Amino acid sequence: MDDGYRNTNQVSDDYRYQDGNYEAPNDGYYRGGEEPAQEEDAQSDVTEGHDEDDEVYEGEYQGIPHPDDIKEKQKKRGPAMDDEYRDRADLMAERMEDEEQLAHQYENIIEECGHGRFQWTLFFVLGLALMADGVEVFVVGFVLPSAEKDMCLSSSNKGMLGLIVYLGMMVGAVLLGGLADKLGRKQCLIISLAINAAFAFLSSFVQGYGFFLFCRLISGLGIGGTLPIVFAYFSEFLSREKRGEHLSWLCMFWMIGGIYASAMAWSIIPHYGWGFSMGTKYHFHSWRVFVLVCALPCIASLVALKFMPESPRFLLEIGKHDEAWMILKQVHDTNMRAKGEPERVFTVSYIKTPKQVDEFIEIQSSTGTWYQRWLVRITTTLKQVWDNVLYCLTAQYRMNTLMLAVVWFTMALSYYGLIVWFPDMIRYFQDEAYESRVKIFDEEEVSHFTFNFTLENQIHRNGEYRNDKFIGMKFKEVKFEDSLFEDCYFEDVRSSETFFENCTIISTVFYNTDLYEHKFIDCRLINTTFMNEKEGCHIDFEEDNDFLIYLVSFLGSLSVLPGNIISALLMDKIGRIKMIGGSMLISAVCCFFLFFGNSESAMIGWQCLFCGASIAAWNALDVITVELYPTDKRATAFGILNGLCKFGAILGNSIFSSFVGITKVVPILLASSALVGGGLLALRLPETREQVLM
Numbered sequence: 001m002d003d004g005y006r007n008t009n010q011v012s013d014d015y016r017y018q019d020g021n022y023e024a025p026n027d028g029y030y031r032g033g034e035e036p037a038q039e040e041d042a043q044s045d046v047t048e049g050h051d052e053d054d055e056v057y058e059g060e061y062q063g064i065p066h067p068d069d070i071k072e073k074q075k076k077r078g079p080a081m082d083d084e085y086r087d088r089a090d091l092m093a094e095r096m097e098d099e100e101q102l103a104h105q106y107e108n109i110i111e112e113c114g115h116g117r118f119q120w121t122l123f124f125v126l127g128l129a130l131m132a133d134g135v136e137v138f139v140v141g142f143v144l145p146s147a148e149k150d151m152c153l154s155s156s157n158k159g160m161l162g163l164i165v166y167l168g169m170m171v172g173a174v175l176l177g178g179l180a181d182k183l184g185r186k187q188c189l190i191i192s193l194a195i196n197a198a199f200a201f202l203s204s205f206v207q208g209y210g211f212f213l214f215c216r217l218i219s220g221l222g223i224g225g226t227l228p229i230v231f232a233y234f235s236e237f238l239s240r241e242k243r244g245e246h247l248s249w250l251c252m253f254w255m256i257g258g259i260y261a262s263a264m265a266w267s268i269i270p271h272y273g274w275g276f277s278m279g280t281k282y283h284f285h286s287w288r289v290f291v292l293v294c295a296l297p298c299i300a301s302l303v304a305l306k307f308m309p310e311s312p313r314f315l316l317e318i319g320k321h322d323e324a325w326m327i328l329k330q331v332h333d334t335n336m337r338a339k340g341e342p343e344r345v346f347t348v349s350y351i352k353t354p355k356q357v358d359e360f361i362e363i364q365s366s367t368g369t370w371y372q373r374w375l376v377r378i379t380t381t382l383k384q385v386w387d388n389v390l391y392c393l394t395a396q397y398r399m400n401t402l403m404l405a406v407v408w409f410t411m412a413l414s415y416y417g418l419i420v421w422f423p424d425m426i427r428y429f430q431d432e433a434y435e436s437r438v439k440i441f442d443e444e445e446v447s448h449f450t451f452n453f454t455l456e457n458q459i460h461r462n463g464e465y466r467n468d469k470f471i472g473m474k475f476k477e478v479k480f481e482d483s484l485f486e487d488c489y490f491e492d493v494r495s496s497e498t499f500f501e502n503c504t505i506i507s508t509v510f511y512n513t514d515l516y517e518h519k520f521i522d523c524r525l526i527n528t529t530f531m532n533e534k535e536g537c538h539i540d541f542e543e544d545n546d547f548l549i550y551l552v553s554f555l556g557s558l559s560v561l562p563g564n565i566i567s568a569l570l571m572d573k574i575g576r577i578k579m580i581g582g583s584m585l586i587s588a589v590c591c592f593f594l595f596f597g598n599s600e601s602a603m604i605g606w607q608c609l610f611c612g613a614s615i616a617a618w619n620a621l622d623v624i625t626v627e628l629y630p631t632d633k634r635a636t637a638f639g640i641l642n643g644l645c646k647f648g649a650i651l652g653n654s655i656f657s658s659f660v661g662i663t664k665v666v667p668i669l670l671a672s673s674a675l676v677g678g679g680l681l682a683l684r685l686p687e688t689r690e691q692v693l694m
Contacts, residue, residue: 101352102351102352102353103692103694105351105352106692106693107239107692107693109328109348109351110237110238110239112332112347112348113331113332113335113346114332114335115246115335116334116335116339117335117337118237118330118331118334118335119242121308122233122234122237122308123249124304125301125305125308126230126233126234126250126301127250127253127256128253128297128300129189129226129297129298129301129305130226130227130250130251130254130257131253131256131257131260131297131301132223132226132257132295132297133223133257134253134254134255134260134557135257135258135260135261135294135297136165136169136196136200136219136220136223137258138261138262138265138553139200139291140162140165142261142262142265142269142287142549142553143265144158145549146285146286147212150285150287151209151212153209161212161213162653163653163654164213164216164217164220165216165217165220166646166650166653167217167220167646168217168220168221168222168223168224169224169643170643170646170647170650171221171643172192172221172222172225173224173225173227173228173639173642173643174640174643175225175639176188176192176225176229176639177229177232177635177636177639177643178385178386178389178635179225179381180225180229180233180639181385181388181632181633181635181636182381182384182385182388183381184314184315185233185236185310185311185314185635186233186305186309186311187310188225188229188635189230189233189305190302190305191225192222192223192224193222193298193299193302194222195218195221196219196222196223196226197295197302199215199218199219200294200295200298201292201295203216203219204289205284223298224646227638227642228635228636228639228642229635231247231250231625231638232311232626232635232638233311234247234250235247235626235627235634235693236311236313236314236631236693237311237331240689240690240691240692241572243572243626243627243693244571244576244623244689245569245571245572247571247622247626248564248567248568248571248619248620249564251564251567251619251622252561252568255557255560255561258553258556259554259558260294260297261553262550262551262553262554264290264293264294265549265553266550266551266554268286268289268290268293269286269287269290270286271286309330310323310327312328313631314631316351316353317632319353321350321351321353324351325348325351328346328348328351329348332346333346388632388633388636389636391636392629392633392636392640397628397629397633397637400628400685401637401640401641403681403682403684403685404621404625404628404641405641405644406677406678407621407678407681407682408621408642408644408648409644409645409647409648409678410648410675410677410678411584411614411621411645411674411675411678412644412645412646412647412648412649412652413651413670414587414591414652414670414674414675415614415618415649415652416648416649416652416653417649417652417653417667417670417671418591418656418671419556420652420653421656421657421660422552422606422607423552423553424657424660425597425603426552426600426603426604427548428660429598429599429600429603430600434457435457438458438477439457439458439459440458441458441459441460441461442461442463443461443463444460444464446463446465446468447464447466447467448466448467450468450470450471451468451473452471453473454473454474454475454476455475455478456475456476456477457477458477458478458479459478459479459481460478460479460480460483461482461483462481462482462483463480463483463484464486465483465484465485465488466484466486466487466488467486467487468485468488468489469488469489469490469491470489470490470491470493472491472492472493473492474493474495474496475493475495476495476496476497476498477497477498478495479499479501480499480500480501481502481503482501482502482503483500483503484503484505484506485503485504485506486506486507486508487506488508488509489508489509489511490509490510490511491511491513492511492512492513493510493512493514494513494534495514495515495519498519499520499521500515500519500520501521501522502521502522502523503523503524504524504526505520505523505524505525505526506527507527510528510530510531510533511531512532513533514533514534516533552604552607555604555607556607556611557611558608559608560611560612560615561612563583563611563612563615564615564619566616567579567615567616567619567620571619571620571623571689575689576620576623576685576687576688577620577624577682577686577687579616579619579620580617580624580682580683580685581679581680581682582616582679583613583614583616583620583679584617584675584676584679584682585679585680586613587613588673588679590606590609590610591610591668592668592672593609594606594668595664597664614675617679617682624685624688625638625641626693627691627693628685628686630694631693655667655670656671
């Protein structure tokens with residue numbers, strides 16, 4: 001066993017003991033000894049007892065040197081240079097050297113701790129957080145068909161509601177990812193999940209569109225921080241040989257989130273009566289129950305996270321040696337007990353901590369008012385976050401950051417654009433098939449007849465309707481052209497996509513209907529009365545389309561399972577770069593086959609193939625982004641790139657949806673060319689599978 005990690009009776013002389021106190025050298029290190037090898041019998045004293053004359057110092061297990069053992073060597077040390085007179089560049093150089101030593105030492109410590117019960121527990125806790133992120137992407141798309149009825153949403157309102165979540169996630173990824181490098185992984189992840197859970201819960205109860213939009217924006221902001229924090233957090237408990245595989249397994253929870261959201265929508269939203277009403281203004285329908293259920297993974301992760309420790313790698317980065325040591329010992333002991341080896345001792349006696357060069361402002365409680373003190377703290381923290389953002393663009397990381405930014409953006413533009421385009425194209429094919437079945441009635445004459453059944457997908461031209469009654473019925477996709485209505489009576493009529501064009505309506509009464517003024521186009525209304533019109537939005541009869549949304553999303557989420565398994569098993573064998581490049585190029589080839597997708601089933605099949613091929617690139621991007629940046633910049637860099645990814649998603653959604661029903665050429669060529677360009681560029685990134693976490 002390496003002597004650097006052995007508990008011994010000999011310890012470093014780099015400490016002074018004066019006036020009953022320990023005094024460490026003023027160089028920012030936490031030092032332990034570099035001891036000579038001991039006799040086997042002497043080593044056994046640590047665990048098997050000892051003579052009174054050879055008593056083991058209690059602090060030895062915490063790496064705290066005994067004062068009696070260090071006096072002689074301390075006398076030989078020259079006075080250390082005072083930090084306040086040293087150049088900042090020298091301090092930074094010293095810190096970088098310390099970080100490199102710490103990286104290799106930390107890798108050895110994690111290997112000694114092993115991979116076991118602790119990592120698997122953290123895996124499921126963080127998996128729930130990642131699952132919440134996956135759920136958030138699907139929630140708005142599932143509730144829109146029902147929410148538009150309750151909130152009377154126009155097409156532009158629905159489009160804004162679909163994009164606002166991505167906007168919130170974009171801001172949250174950058175902001176909360178940056179804060180995680182300053183405040184800690186666990187603390188910022190708790191803040192992120194708490195924001196998401198609170199505003200997701202609140203959004204299920206609000207009635208107005210504006211407030212609902214605001215709640216989903218803040219909810220997206222909260223969940224946007226989970227992805228960069230989760231991967232940075234989990235990677236710092238994994239050894240080099242386990243990191244690629246287990247981060248890829250963690251990605252499966254995003255898929256599970258999509259499946260969970262699809263299944264819950266399928267089983268809850270169609271039951272429109274599930275809920276309650278308070279008067280005529282407040283309605284709590286089934287889609288609001290669905291929004292509540294979708295917050296459960298976030299709440300579960302939030303509760304479980306309270307029992308998990310902070311990342312010891314982060315604590316070492318900010319100089320909190322003792323806390324980090326205790327957490328690593330907890331990891332070691334938990335894994336050893338689970339393996340049936342509780343007697344194994346955690347042999348690490350000290351861990352190097354990097355030189356602390358950040359400037360902190362300590363504000364006395366008597367200085368200014370409370371909000372002034374908080375304002376200084378907040379602005380100082382945000383400045384440090386901004387400095388981290390700029391650091392990712394310095395010469396050392398600029399090229400990697402720019403190449404990763406292009407790869408993230410091209411991947412998001414094509415993936416999220418096609419994910420929206422697929423169901424829209426399927427709806428378009430359905431609408432075409434529906435319109436091809438339209439029934440046309442010319443010059444029909446109907447008198448003294450009562451219509452009390454549904455009329456659907458019909459066109460009536462040059463008809464005459466006299467003394468007819470339309471009672472308790474529904475019009476769906478019905479158009480009357482150049483027709484005459486005389487002495488007719490409409491009562492309790494509901495309609496969807498129904499219009500009267502160039503019609504003459506004489507002495508007719510409309511009572512309790514949703515046939516509003518805009519449905520009569522170039523019509524002549526003579527002695528016609530509208531009474532007690534229906535309030536609110538008319539019902540769109542889109543039950544089949546709603547079912548289609550759930551089915552397509554469910555199959556799309558499920559189709560990534562083989563890709564997840566393959567990427568997890570091969571991530572550490574073929575490397576991150578080949579995984580990204582290969583996956584993106586294969587996905588580009590899948591895009592060209594979309595030219596042959598001329599039916600609903602073909603589109604669903606190509607969507608599943610595309611999602612399954614592209615998931616490996618997503619997983620490898622997550623892994624390499626974690627590994628390319630140092631600990632104090634890791635979550636910040638991940639947040640920046642993930643925020644850019646969400647910007648690509650917004651552009652993809654907007655661009656691709658605008659070509660539905662116009663042409664397939666532009667979306668397919670745009671997606672495939674973006675994937676080819678991003679995949680080829682990814683091959684120029686440095687391989688990181690043999691690299692320790694800096």
